[in-house]
Amino acid sequence: MDSLSSLIDGFGVVFTPENLLFVFLGVTIGTVIGVLPGLGPTATIALLLPITYGISPEAAIMMLAGVYYGSMYGGTITSVLLRIPGEAASAITALDGYEMTKQGRGGPALGIAAIGSFIGGTVAIVGLAFVAPLLATWAVRFGPPEYAALTILGLVLVTYLGTKSTVKSIIVALFGLLLASIGPDPIRGTSRFNFDMPELFSGIDLVAIAMGLFGIGEIMYNLEQRIKGTGTIGKIDRILPTKDDWKQSRWSIFRGTLLGFPIGMLPGGGGVMSSLASYAAEKKIAKDPSRFGKGAIEGVAGPETANNASSISAFIPLLTLGLPSNAVLALILGALMMQDITPGPALIEEQPELFWGVIASMFVGNLILLALNLPFVGIFVQLLRVRIGIIGGIALLVTLVGVYTISYMEFDMWVMLAAGLVGYLMRKTGFEPAPLVLAFVLGSVLEVAFRQSMLLSNGDLSIFVSRPISGSIIAVVALVVATSVFGAIRRRRGGKGGIVEMTKQLAED
Amino acid sequence: MKKLGIGLVAGVLTLSLAACGGSGSSDAGADAGAADGYPEDDITMIVTYAAGGPTDIAGRAVAAAFEKELGVSVVVENVEGASGAVGSAQLSQARPDGLTIAMTTASAVSRVPLIEEVGFTQDDVIPVGTVTEGAGVILVPADSPYKTIDDLVEAAKKNPDKITIGAAGAQTPQAVEIERMKSEYDVPLQLVPFQGDAPSLTALLGKNVDAIVPSYNAAVRAQHEAGAIRPLAIMGEERADYLPEVPTLAESGFEDLIYGVSTFILIAPKGTPEAVVAKLEETLEAAVKDPDTYKALDGDVLVPEKFTGSKDLTKKMKDESAALKDVLQELFG
Incomplete structure (x- = not known):
């Protein structure tokens, strides 16, 4: 199938009033919550999930994707102007972006971020349109051993790349695996670990857990954090960067795209990781690293480009293998599964409207964002005046109704509230909820694939290494584990290390 | 929305x-006969x-x-x-x-x-x-060495638990018939449950299993029309109108295996x-x-x-x- 003509068909799908509306809604909501500190894209998408149940799968994914990459734009605004990162992926931008604002160059900082985001996003969309079909064709041959190896790699990377302590990530991921084992035994079909509660026969609902952990947990946590008043916003004279700005940052944008694209596809990667890695790379490459933290435009351009590129490429593993690479994509998987669409290698062929429509919607969405962001920055900043208490109250009500309407089970509401409490406590104690949700999703895939492999090989474990693809993936797993151990030792000794180590250090600061 | x-x-x-229902269940049915x-x-x-x-x-x-x-x-x-x-x-x-x-x-x-x-x-x-x-259909890839259901059965008897057969789930009617084939007719096929018909079809096309037992759904039909797969047997009581030349399991020597129907x-x-x-x-x-x-x-x-x-x-x-x-x-x- 020709990607180009399919993509044109995809635009046909986007340009219906309904779908355009949802793209517009998605990117606008994304920008808004990007601006609002506290509510990140994960929480927002978790809260929006039940609403997508009622619209077509295309429109649902277009909107949720729009929220995701839209938040990457929006998060920049407050990072640069107020040093309050609207969401985590833009936190690193605050270092140099805010300095630029203090030097009266806030406008160009926002401008270059928007332009970089647009370039990174667009290149990533093109990459997605060409890489995904190739990967899908290849992945058709993937059998259970390959899926088992891939999910193991995913789980290892999720804990290794987790931006907080690796030990805590492992604990959280293990807890997620345990939760995933509740409910139907995927091979025998019987129910297990259900404490004889009928509500648990089919397991715990991903949506209820995610809405609790991310949505409610984040709201509770933020209610506690008094966010400093809106403060004064530096005057913005011009938005468009100067020729010099552009000269200085074009290679950063180029590198940001190159870094962000693969990091987005990595399990456990995503926005935060890609912006940190890009910042680390820019600093390492710069002729004069001391400029960083004092208003270096590269420190804005690179990370903002990278996080946008990653938010697009993150869709590749989900749409071709059915494996989400980060928490946001796990939720989008949840949205697809609510509509009984299980993404996998066959998705592009079976749901061409969904696949190409979503890709085309990303082009449209990025254009809308570019048009939305540059002239209306001032309006979005006003959003900071909205009190989190008001948003929180409304959000709580909406989530409770929402989670109930998915399967009309009161039980799901309790699961969500409990997950919310757990999410709140985790945040307070420095545990990240993302590895839990990813492990919850990957855990079910892993169990199915592992046990199917055992049936295929009649119990012989060598099936995982004797097949070329799964063998190679297992080798990568071994490599990652080894690197992580050596990296930890080296860091303990105070060595400087490569970009991965620098990224991890940035994350810990 | x-x-x-x-x-x-x-x-x-x-x-x-x-x-x-809580309060009025006792008089339910009292208005029987009132279909008007x-x-x-x-x-x-x-x-x-x-x-x-x-x-x-x-x-x-x-x-x-x-x-x-x-x-x-x-x-x-x-x-x-x-x-x-x-x-x-x-x-x-x-x-x-x-x-x-x-x-x-x-x-x-x-x-x-x-x-x-x-x-x-x-x-x-x-x-x-x-x-x-939807009666289950036992399917193999078109280039499979098994031309008939007898070929498959013979191979399973020669290589016990080595010939793999994918089903949409362990408790699906089709999977149960495969298990009964094993326990009641001594045909030791290795059942591999998947999470639905679609993943089992992918596994068959990727040569990860030797056979599958989906119903003749649109995806299966498309692969059959494209010549990628071959039906060996129907798992219902009678032959299917849409695959008239395919024998039932019952007429292939498994008289009791007639319940493989969704x-x-x-x-x-x-x-x-x-x-x-x-x-x-x-x-x-x-x-x-x-x-x-x-x-x-x-x-x-x-x-x-x-x-x-x-x-x-x-x-x-x-x-x-x-x-x-x-x-x-x-x-x-």
């Missing part, structure tokens, strides 16, 4: 129905699987035909879980006035309660009639007045033949030529569960 609104209404409706005037209100149709899936698509198609026939709204509500048993259990507790019906699979009613404590038994519901019937049925709560059941039955018979519904149901393949009504379906399901009770409890108990 529209569907969400309906969903909310349906949610409220269920709550109020449940509330009524039925339905006096909107109907709720519980679909016992997720929205967007095959049961849901079939359920919504039938619901649309019911609306046309009966002139009231038929609100579809998805109550998924436990292979369809959660929604069926909920149906069994609904007020038996014909205003709550459910679209489910025969196995959710006749098999799952034999395996699992799901809060209802087959006797707590009345099967109204068959909507679709059947979608309509059910009503126990105590629903006979006249109302008759009215539902009649409406369903007309519904599956309604051109739009027939098309949505993939009628040429899945809608049986002869409609099976309440009485026959009940007997059929009873026979089946009597025949399979021991096997099921041994396999999954």
Whole structure:
């Protein structure tokens, strides 16, 4: 199938009033919550999930994707102007972006971020349109051993790349695996670990857990954090960067795209990781690293480009293998599964409207964002005046109704509230909820694939290494584990290390 | 957004129905014989699987035909879980006035309660009639060395537990027949359950399993027409019109293996007045033949030529569960 003509068909799908509306809604909501500190894209998408149940799968994914990459734009605004990162992926931008604002160059900082985001996003969309079909064709041959190896790699990377302590990530991921084992035994079909509660026969609902952990947990946590008043916003004279700005940052944008694209596809990667890695790379490459933290435009351009590129490429593993690479994509998987669409290698062929429509919607969405962001920055900043208490109250009500309407089970509401409490406590104690949700999703895939492999090989474990693809993936797993151990030792000794180590250090600061 | 609104209404409706059921269940059925005037209100149709899936698509198609026939709204509500048993259990507790019906699979009613404590038994519901019937087809890749079902059986006997056969799930009717092939006919095929027909087809095309047992659904049909796969046997009682040259398992030496059929049925709560059941039955018979519904149901393949009504379906399901009770409890108990 020709990607180009399919993509044109995809635009046909986007340009219906309904779908355009949802793209517009998605990117606008994304920008808004990007601006609002506290509510990140994960929480927002978790809260929006039940609403997508009622619209077509295309429109649902277009909107949720729009929220995701839209938040990457929006998060920049407050990072640069107020040093309050609207969401985590833009936190690193605050270092140099805010300095630029203090030097009266806030406008160009926002401008270059928007332009970089647009370039990174667009290149990533093109990459997605060409890489995904190739990967899908290849992945058709993937059998259970390959899926088992891939999910193991995913789980290892999720804990290794987790931006907080690796030990805590492992604990959280293990807890997620345990939760995933509740409910139907995927091979025998019987129910297990259900404490004889009928509500648990089919397991715990991903949506209820995610809405609790991310949505409610984040709201509770933020209610506690008094966010400093809106403060004064530096005057913005011009938005468009100067020729010099552009000269200085074009290679950063180029590198940001190159870094962000693969990091987005990595399990456990995503926005935060890609912006940190890009910042680390820019600093390492710069002729004069001391400029960083004092208003270096590269420190804005690179990370903002990278996080946008990653938010697009993150869709590749989900749409071709059915494996989400980060928490946001796990939720989008949840949205697809609510509509009984299980993404996998066959998705592009079976749901061409969904696949190409979503890709085309990303082009449209990025254009809308570019048009939305540059002239209306001032309006979005006003959003900071909205009190989190008001948003929180409304959000709580909406989530409770929402989670109930998915399967009309009161039980799901309790699961969500409990997950919310757990999410709140985790945040307070420095545990990240993302590895839990990813492990919850990957855990079910892993169990199915592992046990199917055992049936295929009649119990012989060598099936995982004797097949070329799964063998190679297992080798990568071994490599990652080894690197992580050596990296930890080296860091303990105070060595400087490569970009991965620098990224991890940035994350810990 | 529209569907969400309906969903909310349906949610409220269920709550109020449940509330009524608590207080007024003793006089339910007292108004038996009063099918005139039925339905006096909107109907709720519980679909016992997720929205967007095959049961849901079939359920919504039938619901649309019911609306046309009966002139009231038929609100579809998805109550998924436990292979369809959660929604069926909920149906069994609904007020038996014909205003709550459910679209489910025969196995959710006749098999799952034999395996699992799901809060209802087959006797707590009345099967109204068959909507679709999809017989399992044993399929191999076109370049497979197995040309006939005998080839496959022979290979399995030569290499016990080495010839792998994928199914849509361990408890699907087709998988159970494969297990019975092993226990009752000494054909040691290695069953590998997948999470639905689609992943098992992918596994077959990727050469990860030797054979699969899906129904002849659109994806399978497309692969067959493209010449990528070869059907070896039909797992129902009789040959299928759409694959007339393919023998049944029964005629290939496995007389008892006739239950490898996925059947979608309509059910009503126990105590629903006979006249109302008759009215539902009649409406369903007309519904599956309604051109739009027939098309949505993939009628040429899945809608049986002869409609099976309440009485026959009940007997059929009873026979089946009597025949399979021991096997099921041994396999999954």
